[in-house]
Amino acid sequence: MQVKELFLEYVGYPTMSDEAAEACPSTEKQWELAKRLYRDLRALGLEVYCDAHGYVYGSLAANTAIPAPTIGLIAHMDTSDACADAPIRAREVLYDGTDVVLCEEDGTCLTERAYPGLAKYRGKHLIVTDGRTLLGADDKAGCAEIVCALEALIASGAPHGAVKVAFTPDEEIGRGADLFDVAGFGAEFAYTVDGGALGGIEYENFNAAGAEIVISGRSIHPGDAKDRMVNAAYLACEINARLPREQIPARTSGYEGFFHLTDMNGACEHAEMRYIIRDHDRARFEEKKRVLRETVDAVNAEWRDVYGADACVLSVSDSYYNMKEIFEDKMYIVERAEQAMRACGIEPRRMPIRGGTDGARLSFEGLPCPNLSTGGENYHSRFEYACVEDMEAMVDVLVRILCVQE
Ligand SMILES: [Zn+2]
Structure with missing residues (x-):
């Protein structure tokens, strides 16, 4: 036939x-x-x-x-x-x-x-x-x-x-x-x-991983918020803004990897974000996971005094490899x-x-x-x-x- x-x-x-x-x-x-x-x-x-x-x-x-x-x-x-x-x-x-x-x-x-x-x-x-x-x-x-x-x-x-x-x-x-x-x-x-x-x-x-960040905040009347409020949605924005701006799907092709924010929702008390991380190169893939971890650590460090603990909890799991x-x-x-x-x-x-x-x-x-x-x-x-x-x-x-x- x-x-x-x-x-x-x-x-x-x-x-x-x-x-x-x-x-x-x-x-x-x-x-x-x-x-x-x-x-x-x-x-x-x-x-x-x-x-x-x-x-x-x-x-x-x-x-x-x-x-x-x-x-x-x-x-x-x-x-x-x-x-x-x-x-x-x-x-x-x-x-x-x-x-x-x-x-x-x-x-x-x-x-x-x-x-x-x-x-x-x-x-x-x-x-x-x-x-x-x-x-x-x-x-x-x-x-x-x-x-x-x-x-x-x-x-x-x-x-x-x-x-x-x-x-x-x-x-x-x-x-x-x-x-x-x-x-x-x-x-x-x-x-x-x-x-x-x-x-x-x-x-x-690609080498592929999925990441989830769960952020706990503390809400209080904004008029009384100084040194007391921890806005989980704001921290979520802060994390995303610190990731490399050129490493997103809309700005990469060929062998260039990326961080892709697939989903986020949040308010003052609670926020969640999900990413997929992709790179053909194993070393650059590991580097991307490290960058995300360090970014979350840095935001945690800046807010630890106010929140009294780590506000952001990151979990990363590998999906598949090249x-x-x-x-x-x-x-x-x-x-x-x-x-x-x-x-x-x-x-x-x-x-x-x-x-x-x-x-x-x-x-x-x-x-x-x-x-x-x-x-x-x-x-x-x-x-x-x-x-x-x-x-x-x-x-x-x-x-x-x-x-x-x-
Ligand atoms: Zn097919």
């Missing part, structure tokens, strides 16, 4: 995940796509297993005695809740550089003015929505490319080692790696096929993908992820797992699109990765 046709079928399954739900999968509707993927892998002759949580695992035996690594390919079934997931009315357009009207009624247009990255798709075919839902190329493009690559690999008869495939639920709510059976999967390394524009290879993500360190002696995994891309006429681009991935977590659990492009863009948005030619190219790249390399 052509990847475009399969992709269009997969996006017909609404699979939005739900952070508020405790079950896995978090939404019943993800089961429909899980069953479909199970059937599609079975039809290709793979050994397939679906666990009680909707993880679908497939296994294809090696067809050669030539020693070859057991390689895994992984994609997620769910879609983001940032945008409606149904009804998805996908359609194909030949992009010629003019504005793509997604929805005439709402005046929703996909334009190079808003999305300069579109320019590189002139002359190519894009799958877009009607401007009222996301498309779901994140990550059904990855699902479709993996299934098509297996089909093409089997049909080609080319020598390959054992291949493992997994489709996971609930990636968008950060739980895709939670119940992943790394040992049962049995791959030496794997690739998540969950990136953006063609050619991207990601194996560096998988780059896992690849320091395993760059052959990244290079294998790069060679496959070059063999397919694609110039690979190594890019830092300004976030985390399930692959990062799996990497720390013993399954090194860089992330590869899918050929889609504008994820989590009504303006999401997938390029047909680039999805086809990714199928070729995946086949190439799996084949025994001379």
